[in-house]
Amino acid sequence: MTSARDEILANIRRSLGVTGREAPRIAAVDERIERAPRGVVPKRGQLPPEERVTLFKAMAEAAQATVEAVPSAADVPAAVAAYLRRHNLPATLRRGADARLAAMPWGETALEISVGPSDGHDLNGVSHAFAGVAESGTLVLVSCEDNPTTLNFLPDNHIVVVSAKDVIGDYEEVWSRVRFKEGKGLMPRTVNMITGPSRSGDIEQVLLLGAHGPRRLHIVVVDE
Amino acid sequence: MTLVATSPKFKENAARALADAQLQKALGNVRVGFIEKRLKAAERLPEFEALRDSARDIKNHTLAHLDLYLERYEKAVTAAGGHVHFARTAEEARDVIAAICTRLQAKTVTKGKSMIAEEIGLNAHLEALGMEPVETDLGEYIIQLRNEPPSHIIAPAVHLTKEQVAEDFRRVHTGLDKSRDLSEPVTLLGEARQVLRRRFLEADVGITGANFLVAETGTSIIVTNEGNGDLTQTLPKAHIVLASLEKLVPTLEDVSQILRVLARSATGQDMSVYTTFSTGPRRPGDPDGPGEYHVVLIDNGRSAMLGTSFQDMLRCIRCGACMNHCPVYHAVGGHAYGWVYPGPMGAVLTPTLIGVDKAGHLPNASTFCGRCESVCPVRIPLPKMMRHWREREFERHLTPATVRSGMAFWGYFARHPRLYGLATSLAMHGLALMGRAKGRFRWLPGASGWTKHRDFPAPQGATFQERWRKERRTRRAS
Known part of the structure; x- marks a missing residue:
């Protein structure tokens, strides 16, 4: 008996009128994967660094995220504490073991910090982004030992720290950086592109924030 | 939901839909919202038309080399510790999924929105095996409570009013205060969030669809606004991805091209809120994520469409723009089409999947105004293909005397x-x-x-x- 796999491949080849062994076809596929050509990249994000960050903020705000900038990483804890106070939220915060977050002076605030993945009972979470994409105000977060994916979805209020130097123009630049970090053809287990807080328009097409993921998304851009 | 197609009764379905005041009220939301939002998003991006060409070319290239990209994809998934299962038919796909769920002794199975899951009738199958499938997309959750199929591929409950949803929530969420106010969408959303949060945390297996599969890296991609797909796939012991063969694209760059036209065409957003790239299961040291990662690659008629006059239909990225702009869909809604896929894309796809003898009315349900083709992000010549079906119907003497x-x-x-x-x-x-x-x-x-x-x-x-x-x-x- 032929396996489902072999029969499906055989059917595709019969329909396309090919054998699967044609050298030019194989070369075309190898070449495309190897070279990964960029297609049409919008001019919108092709800006000098400072204007890129400005566009990133504007686009993120258009997607109902809130954005603030702080001069240095050392200023993040105070900014986060102030944000939570402003919104009348409890002074609790969960974060991953990320070294950049761990190095911040959380002890200088009154925040009660816990570390590790969320079990669904955390109101507030903070993550560090891998990058920000200016063309659409999109955050890019990658999973690893120090960055739990659950923190991106379970807490009601998600705060994301991103370095200004990691705010790039387009998605294509994200993949260059991922390949540089992971190697060609390799990906982190999860890459989350996040553009604004969770929402749904499923009831009478009325757009409402906070469907299953975070109700609020606050971005802290570190300028240094 | 039921899988029995009522497409042969399209005319009766349409007549009933036209006389349904509640449905007509709900459909008003389609006529106003989607069209203007898409237009504005397209106008904001000068490269939009060029990106549509790019998306079309990527899909055409992939389809012409589909056998080779499938092999590359399979290799990459396996290298990342995942499993690829091929399924020729809906039945084979259901069996593969059931076997994984049974082995993991699953009781609750959460589901992200997946049209292919509707196509293979997955929920009924899992229920028959004693498992509880829980739809987690708000629209899908609502129609699951009503035991209805979706009426739109991206807005499954678009045929309902908030009053109908409130009635269903009162009927099903029995543990809650009976005097609670459910008059506004915001309170309905809050209640669904609260009820489903518990279901996410207790689920044994999470099943999602895939908007794309990347051959280069063995990655599956889901695009959502709610975040339900992410909770579905991150929290349980295993993540099962369901995808039909044509979801494949070569590289991450190629996906980026198509993503730029997907959300703009669908909801008029520059990007959907969550675009998630998943590659394999939880890795050593990872603090969370699914322990197992399976992909079920489903043919169910696709390989036979290649090389025919319907091959272009395999470019479809399921954005829903064609139905959002269709005067026939606006008039009768999605259920009248009688099977899984409504609107112009359904009128072309349904006859290939269930037969023109059953679905011949659908390609006739068109004014040939051409709006569907004019907004399709991958430029599928939908009216031309509907004409192909009309010709075949005529040739096979299925047209009425x-x-x-x-x-x-x-x-x-x-x-x-x-x-x-x-x-x-x-x-x-x-x-x-x-x-x-x-x-x-x-x-x-x-x-x-x-x-x-x-x-x-x-x-x-x-x-x-x-x-x-x-x-x-x-x-x-x-």
Whole structure:
């Protein structure tokens, strides 16, 4: 008996009128994967660094995220504490073991910090982004030992720290950086592109924030 | 939901839909929202049209090399610690999924929105095996409570009003305060969030669809606004991805091209809120994520579409723009189409999947206005393909006798141009004379299908061809 796999491949080849062994076809596929050509990249994000960050903020705000900038990483804890106070939220915060977050002076605030993945009972979470994409105000977060994916979805209020130097123009630049970090053809287990807080328009097409993921998304851009 | 197609009864379905006041009220939301949002998003991006060409070319290239990209994809998934299962039919796909769930002794299975899961009738199968499938997309959750199929591929509950949803929540969420206020969408959303949060945390297996599969890296991609797909795939022991063969694209760069047209065409967003790239299961040291990662690659008729006049349909990225812009969909909604996929894309796809004998009405349910093709992000020639189906239907003698004899009657005149000219001239001048007083007819013999619903305007006198000849003579003379 032929396996489902072999029969499906055989059917595709019969329909396309090919054998699967044609050298030019194989070369075309190898070449495309190897070279990964960029297609049409919008001019919108092709800006000098400072204007890129400005566009990133504007686009993120258009997607109902809130954005603030702080001069240095050392200023993040105070900014986060102030944000939570402003919104009348409890002074609790969960974060991953990320070294950049761990190095911040959380002890200088009154925040009660816990570390590790969320079990669904955390109101507030903070993550560090891998990058920000200016063309659409999109955050890019990658999973690893120090960055739990659950923190991106379970807490009601998600705060994301991103370095200004990691705010790039387009998605294509994200993949260059991922390949540089992971190697060609390799990906982190999860890459989350996040553009604004969770929402749904499923009831009478009325757009409402906070469907299953975070109700609020606050971005802290570190300028240094 | 039921998988029994009611597509053969399209005419009855449509008549019922037109008379359904509640449905007509709900459909009003489609007519206003989507069209303007898409237009604005497209206008904000100068490269939008070029990106549509790019998306079309990527899909065409992938389909022409689909066998090779599938092999590359399979290799990459396996290298990342995932498993690829091939399924020829809906039944094979259901069996593969059931085997994984059974082995993991699953009781609760959460689900992200997946049209292929609807296509293979997955929920009924899991229920029959004693498992509880829980839809987590808000729209899908609502229609699951009502035991209905989705009426739109990205807005499954678009046919319902908030009053209907409130009624269902009161019926099903019995543990809650009976006097609670459910009059606004925001309270309904809050209640669904609270109920489903518990289900996410207790689920044993999470099943999602895939918007794309990347051959380069073995990555599956889901695009959502709610975040339900992410909670579905991150929290349980295993993540099962369901995808039909044509979801494949070569590289991450290629996906980025198509993502730029997907959300803009669907909801008018620059990007959907969550675009998630998943590659394999939880890795050593990872603090969370699924322990197992499976992909079920489903053919179910796709490989047979390659190399035919319907191959272009395999470019479809399921954005819903064609139905959002379709006057027929606006009038009758999605359920009238009688199977999983409604609107213009459904009118083309459904006959290939369940047969033109059952779904022949669907490609006829078109005014051929061409709006679907004009907004399709991957430029699928939907009207042309609907015409292909009409031709096949005619060739296979599935067209009703009245239509066939009418066509034969018209065909005779069309082949005899002088006779055609004479007959139409007589008819038009005659009608113009008879209708001169009122300028319209309330009834015409043989045209009651028209005059039952609206007046027939009286012709001005000359036929189009007569006027054309006259205009040409005048222009030449001047």
